[in-house]
Amino acid sequence: MPKSKRRHILREVPGGITAPCGFEASGVRCGIKRRGLDLALIYSVAPAAAAGVFTTNRFQAAPLLVTKDRGGREQVHGVIINSGNANACTGAGGYRDAVQMADLTADALGVPKHSVLVCSTGVIGQPLPMGKVGSGIKNAVAALGREAGGNAAQAILTTDTRPKSIAVEFELDGRPVRVGGMAKGAGMIAPNMATLLAFIATDASLSPGLLHSRLVSAVAHSFHCITVDGDTSTNDTVLLLANRQAEAARITPQHGLERFQEALDYVTDHLARDIIRDAEGAARMIEIRVCGATSKSDAHQIARTIADSPLVKTAIAGGDPNWGRVLAAAGRAGVPFRPELVALQLGNVQVVREGALHRHRASAARAAVAASQVQITLDLNAGEHEAVTWTCDLTEEYVRINSQYHT
Numbered sequence: 001m002p003k004s005k006r007r008h009i010l011r012e013v014p015g016g017i018t019a020p021c022g023f024e025a026s027g028v029r030c031g032i033k034r035r036g037l038d039l040a041l042i043y044s045v046a047p048a049a050a051a052g053v054f055t056t057n058r059f060q061a062a063p064l065l066v067t068k069d070r071g072g073r074e075q076v077h078g079v080i081i082n083s084g085n086a087n088a089c090t091g092a093g094g095y096r097d098a099v100q101m102a103d104l105t106a107d108a109l110g111v112p113k114h115s116v117l118v119c120s121t122g123v124i125g126q127p128l129p130m131g132k133v134g135s136g137i138k139n140a141v142a143a144l145g146r147e148a149g150g151n152a153a154q155a156i157l158t159t160d161t162r163p164k165s166i167a168v169e170f171e172l173d174g175r176p177v178r179v180g181g182m183a184k185g186a187g188m189i190a191p192n193m194a195t196l197l198a199f200i201a202t203d204a205s206l207s208p209g210l211l212h213s214r215l216v217s218a219v220a221h222s223f224h225c226i227t228v229d230g231d232t233s234t235n236d237t238v239l240l241l242a243n244r245q246a247e248a249a250r251i252t253p254q255h256g257l258e259r260f261q262e263a264l265d266y267v268t269d270h271l272a273r274d275i276i277r278d279a280e281g282a283a284r285m286i287e288i289r290v291c292g293a294t295s296k297s298d299a300h301q302i303a304r305t306i307a308d309s310p311l312v313k314t315a316i317a318g319g320d321p322n323w324g325r326v327l328a329a330a331g332r333a334g335v336p337f338r339p340e341l342v343a344l345q346l347g348n349v350q351v352v353r354e355g356a357l358h359r360h361r362a363s364a365a366r367a368a369v370a371a372s373q374v375q376i377t378l379d380l381n382a383g384e385h386e387a388v389t390w391t392c393d394l395t396e397e398y399v400r401i402n403s404q405y406h407t
Contacts, residue, residue: 030136
């Protein structure tokens with residue numbers, strides 16, 4: 001998730017998912033979870049083009065299947081999302097419930113049935129309490145507003161400790177264009193699309209094909225580059241809605257696309273990093289940069305292997321600058337390189353040079369891995385390509401949380 005070199009002015013603006021023109025949202029409690037908000041609704045007053053990226057897990061939840069069937073259209077009005085129940089591994093009944101959830105929302109909004117998408121997150125294998133969901137949908141529609149984006153961001157959370165949202169604005173043709181988003185995710189995070197739900201709205205005007213390609217590009221440099229525990233869930237979904245309500249001209253490859261991509265990348269990058277900052281039980285955020293590789297894919301594979309290593313993550317949790325674990329993880333990544341050329345830095349402290357221990361102050365290395373944000377840089381000295389992956393330390397609190405989370 002390397003920081004992009006922005007060429008145009010972006011301004012952060014308040015509002016999150018409802019910052020773009022023509023979007024409203026709500027978050028209500030319907031009683032799926034023991035406490036707190038658990039049903040969110042995103043609504044576009046005008047039909048929106050939709051693009052989505054989904055989990056690669058073979059077990060795909062019913063709402064995800066419904067949304068995949070309905071996505072890629074230019075007539076999407078909304079997304080209904082529940083937390084506390086994944087509606088995954090629930091068979092034909094679960095699929096019918098997901099369809100009903102979307103259709104009830106469409107009826108309450110007064111829009112065509114196939115114009116509403118549906119997402120769920122939470123416990124796997126339990127049927128949705130449709131009576132509660134139906135009542136909650138009515139309340140969610142009644143609570144819609146431009147000021148309720150924060151409630152929607154709160155209502156999609158599971159083991160998260162805080163909501164995650166962001167919005168930015170740029171100018172095109174002298175007119176403002178906005179991109180806003182919200183996400184949830186704290187555990188079961190791995191870069192096979194990444195385990196999360198993320199919703200992004202824009203008032204820009206793009207063709208569905210261009211919208212999808214820009215989303216795939218943004219995800220590749222953000223949600224694909226984070227990992228907490230190497231697990232990929234059944235419900236992973238990133239949706240992007242574009243409702244064409246900005247007064248600027250239509251975005252095309254020749255007009256405004258670069259500015260739009262920068263804004264979209266900013267939003268997805270921010271949300272992805274927020275997920276790592278809020279990872280289950282985490283005390284430290286870790287940036288792993290692999291450079292000097294012969295290809296970007298090689299660099300990414302090594303970075304991900306290091307990021308998923310329990311030994312590396314537990315060493316960081318203990319404040320131990322155990323550079324041998326980093327080298328060992330890189331060496332088993334399945335990527336050919338010459339160990340005698342490798343250099344390694346922890347923060348600004350070089351601990352390995354030409355594949356062997358480099359003299360350094362142990363106290364400085366310990367301080368580098370004791371920071372709230374830890375940087376690990378592995379230089380293969382073999383090429384010009386690099387990749388960055390973000391992860392977190394692995395703590396006793398992570399074990400506690402997941403030993404008590406019932407599937």
